[in-house]
Amino acid sequence: MSMDITILGSGSAYPSPHRGASALVLRTEGENWLFDCGEGTQTQFMRSQLKASKINKVFISHLHGDHVFGLPGLLCTISLNLNPQPDQPVSCVDIYGPRGLKLFLRVALTLSSSQLLFPYAVHELETSDDQCPEEGRLSPALTTSGDALHPQERPGRTIQLEPDTDCYNLIDDKQFVVKAFRLYHRVSSFGFSVDEKERPGRLNTDLLKELGLKPGPLYGRLKNGESVTLENGRVLTAGEVLEPPLKGRKVCVFGDCSAPLGEGFKRACQGADVLVHEATLEDGQRDKALEHGHSTPGMAAGVALACGARTLVLHHFSQRYKPEALRRDGEDDVTELRCQAERVLQGSGTQVVLAEDFLMLPIALKRNL
Ligand SMILES: [Zn+2]
Ligand SMILES: [Zn+2]
Numbered sequence: 001m002s003m004d005i006t007i008l009g010s011g012s013a014y015p016s017p018h019r020g021a022s023a024l025v026l027r028t029e030g031e032n033w034l035f036d037c038g039e040g041t042q043t044q045f046m047r048s049q050l051k052a053s054k055i056n057k058v059f060i061s062h063l064h065g066d067h068v069f070g071l072p073g074l075l076c077t078i079s080l081n082l083n084p085q086p087d088q089p090v091s092c093v094d095i096y097g098p099r100g101l102k103l104f105l106r107v108a109l110t111l112s113s114s115q116l117l118f119p120y121a122v123h124e125l126e127t128s129d130d131q132c133p134e135e136g137r138l139s140p141a142l143t144t145s146g147d148a149l150h151p152q153e154r155p156g157r158t159i160q161l162e163p164d165t166d167c168y169n170l171i172d173d174k175q176f177v178v179k180a181f182r183l184y185h186r187v188s189s190f191g192f193s194v195d196e197k198e199r200p201g202r203l204n205t206d207l208l209k210e211l212g213l214k215p216g217p218l219y220g221r222l223k224n225g226e227s228v229t230l231e232n233g234r235v236l237t238a239g240e241v242l243e244p245p246l247k248g249r250k251v252c253v254f255g256d257c258s259a260p261l262g263e264g265f266k267r268a269c270q271g272a273d274v275l276v277h278e279a280t281l282e283d284g285q286r287d288k289a290l291e292h293g294h295s296t297p298g299m300a301a302g303v304a305l306a307c308g309a310r311t312l313v314l315h316h317f318s319q320r321y322k323p324e325a326l327r328r329d330g331e332d333d334v335t336e337l338r339c340q341a342e343r344v345l346q347g348s349g350t351q352v353v354l355a356e357d358f359l360m361l362p363i364a365l366k367r368n369l
Pocket of ligand 2: 185
C-alpha cells in the first residue's frame, strides 16, 4: 500500500508566490488527509496533482490564520465541484482541531450563506492553559459554540487530554491510530501522529502450491492466522506459510511551536518514519523565534533526535527564505537551514529534507519487524 505526503504550502505567516501558507496532504489508499489549511490552499491543490474533493479528514494544528483561513473557502469549492449521485450517499468530512474551530467554521459558513453538498463534523481538542502565554488563551465565552448547528454540520466530539499518556486519542480504526499532543506556541497548538497498524505478511504462495494447495478459501483462513488440515492429514499452521508481518509506518506533523509540551510527543512520535516540524527562522535568530513561539532548525532537530525520527522535514519558513532555485545573490539561503539541522543530527542517521511547495515524499513500506 503506497503512502506519501505532499507539501502544499511551506511558508509561514501568509501565502506568497514562492511559498503557500501551511498545508500538507497525507495520502494512502482511500485516505486523503489534510494537515492545516492556510489561505490559498485551494489554489495550491489546483496547481498540484492532488484532488481537493478527495479530502476526507482535516487536522488543524492551531487557529492562527496561516493555518486555518483557507478552510471555509476550500470546503465551499469542494462542494461547488461535487457531483453527487442520488444513489450514493456523500460521506462526512471529519475535522479535528483546537477548541474554537467549530465556531470559526460555523460563523464563516453561516454568515456567508454557504451551503455544502456534504456533511462535516468538527471534533475539538480541549486546550490546557500552559500551551501558550496568557494573552493567547481563548476564554470559553469566546469559543462556546452552542447548539445551533450549520445545516450541514453534524455533532462532533470534544476530545480530552488522556492524563496517563499526555496525548489525545483521535482515531483508532482498522488501519490507523491517530493521536494529538500538546505544543507551546503563542496560541494553543497541537501536533498529530499517524500510526499505521501492523498488517499480516504475505502468503508464501510458492510453498502452498508445493504442498498441493490451490488458491481458494483455505488461503484466506491461513492469511487470517488460522491452521488448516491438508488432505493427507497434516496440519498446516499460518506461521509456516506467512511471511513476517508488515510493520506500520508512522508520520508525525507538528504545528507551530517553540517547544513540545509535556511527554506526549515522545510517546506519540517515537520511531517516526517522517517527522514534519516548523523551522520559521535560522538558528542565529533563536531569541526572536522563541519570542514569537517558533522554532529554528536546531530546535526542530532536537525534537527529531528525541523521537528517533528517520526523516525530518522542515517547513513553515519565513517568507524571506525563497526556494533554492529562486534565490538571488545576497538573499537569505534556505539551504543553510538544512545544514543547521544536520549539525545537530550528525551521526544519528536522520535525514533532513527542506519542504518546498508541491514536494512529494513517498514513505516506503517496512518489510520486516
Ligand atoms: Zn504559522
Ligand atoms: Zn502560529
